[in-house]
Amino acid sequence: MNKRALFVKTTIFVLFFLVLLRLVDLMLIKHAKLSRIARVQQTKEQEVLVRRGIIYDRKGRELAVNLERPSLYCDPKLIEEPGEFAQKVGGILKLDKRRLVKLLKGERRFAWIARKVSPEVASRIQSLRIEGMGMLPDTKRFYPKGKLAAHLLGFVDIDNKGLEGVERTYEDFLIADGGRVYITRDAKGNILYRGGNFESSGNSIVLTIDEGLQAIVEEEIDRAVRQWQASAATVIMMDPFTGEILALANRPTFDPNRPGRYRASSRRNRAITDLYEPGSTFKLVTATAALEEGVATLNTRFDCSDGYIEVGGKRIRDSHKHGILTLKEIIEKSSNVGAVKVALKLGPGRLYKYVKLYGFGEKTGIDLIGESPGIVKDPSQWSATTIGAMAIGYEVMVTPLQVLRAYAVVANGGYEIRPHVVSKVISPEGLLLKKNRGARGRRIISERTVRQLKVALRAVVSEDGTAPKAAIPGNTVAGKTGTTRLVDKRTGRYSYRDFVSSFVGMVPVENPLFVMIVVIWRPERMYYGGEVAAPVFRAIAEKALAYRFIPREDRLKDIFLYVSSDENIMLKRMAVAEK
């Protein structure tokens, strides 16, 4: 072997040996340190994008969905020219430039620039390629129907946490576990998939409300508030057999997409939080107690000819003198004197028993947050006037939903029910996680009393009753009006100016499709429940019956066309009775 060959071989050997040494150094000695650095360089930790579950109406129409709206942040330390940054970014985001500059001061290493911006704005910002500024994927709750069913749906905060309504009550179902996912990237930043989900969704919720009925209710409540220049109003429609809330609306209202722009009083769900004295709608309790306890029948007569009665030194009056009235007529004409006489015959114990039996003074158990139980005094706390006042719906504070539930008991044949707004909870995979069955509770009042009450309540909407304006041509309606004075906060006495007008009823009377309550606070010009609230009931009920294809009851024989495909298409008008 010549010298040159030996030199080359030795050099190659030495070089390979050096490479080997370096490999040993990198792979064995410095392994832990280098792999840690590599992990930092190649792996990116990313928050899992969490979407709240979708909220649907009973027919699967979306009422609350999610939109992809990224959030912008920055590391103030890495922003070299705060003025220039504020000029560029503030211009696109339409933010105050001085506020942006102020945001960049201090020792913080993280600051939100803007939360949940539109994709267009995000891409414009991204194209600026500003060092120290980044974008995080985020979702924004969006209510596509705007103000529709706002009080029922509720709203979320900037971090998508439920604050009111179903969003709050069903928070645990709607949110999903987030956490972090580790993404491996190459030198160019391309993502290498190593398992794990980048996003997760919460469970979806199906409500009991029907968007169609809700839209009808919202339109008519708006019309009523405009017409009577009322300070507030509430309408609730419920299936009396299952307790499913079909529609619920309050005025004033708000847009859940921008809840911060409205006053807290507009965001309040008055249907379950606001207490009022129910007035004559409460005579249902007095009548039920009298019929159930055998104190009176519908035909028992009471002398109301004086037009007033004194109870505990206070005079309770009728709107005008009625003469001698039967129990049915007391309900029909809404006689205060008659109702007080019935209550005096019953005595405090028996009246109180039925007040509690109907569930007044207790929460209805609706699956919404903030429900008030109302105020019902124990008989031991009653004054001398209480029995007279309570018989006509004073000295007792209730929510509109409690009154509606009491009438639902009559509508469904005498059974207790629990109102609810959520019918189903469904997992993202489509599995049924929870179902709210409208289980019928125990019987509260007898079938016989229910029949009698329905007769009396039907009379209310007759020409001789207090609410002929609630009558629907072609269908049977039963209900009761209520007109209550509000307490004047300045004087502490009942006002002669401020009233609450209400009507609560059911339609059709036999096998009702729904029970509904209309409560209008402080109407102007007119205040009788039969004049203010009853027409709203009728307007909503007429449209609702048409919407649900409920036929008229008056000429059932004539309104069905029977179509047969026998030979030629043949129309036969046949009587239902013959079927």
Added chain:
Amino acid sequence: MIIRRSFILKVLSLLLPLVLVFSVVYLRSSITALEYQLGQLQLEKLRLINKKSELIARRAKATSLKKIELVATRKMGLRYIDRQKVFYVKEVAPPAPYTAGLDNNK
């Protein structure tokens, strides 16, 4: 013959580790390529889910019954039905052909 076999063994002993190393490198790079593709697909899936959410929201907004009603009543002049003039149509099944048998011929 013995010489020839030992030569083959020598060549194989050199080639096999080489093939093995290259196979491992090839497999590793294939897996990385696959991971890259999966990463891209995952991003595409995320993009499509976002797009779907956006479209669901737009559809829900566009099909708002309140909006439809406004368009129907104000722009198209439609009205709610007069319930007094509505007839409901029920289909009557045509009579079944006569069949001889023990079953009732309904």
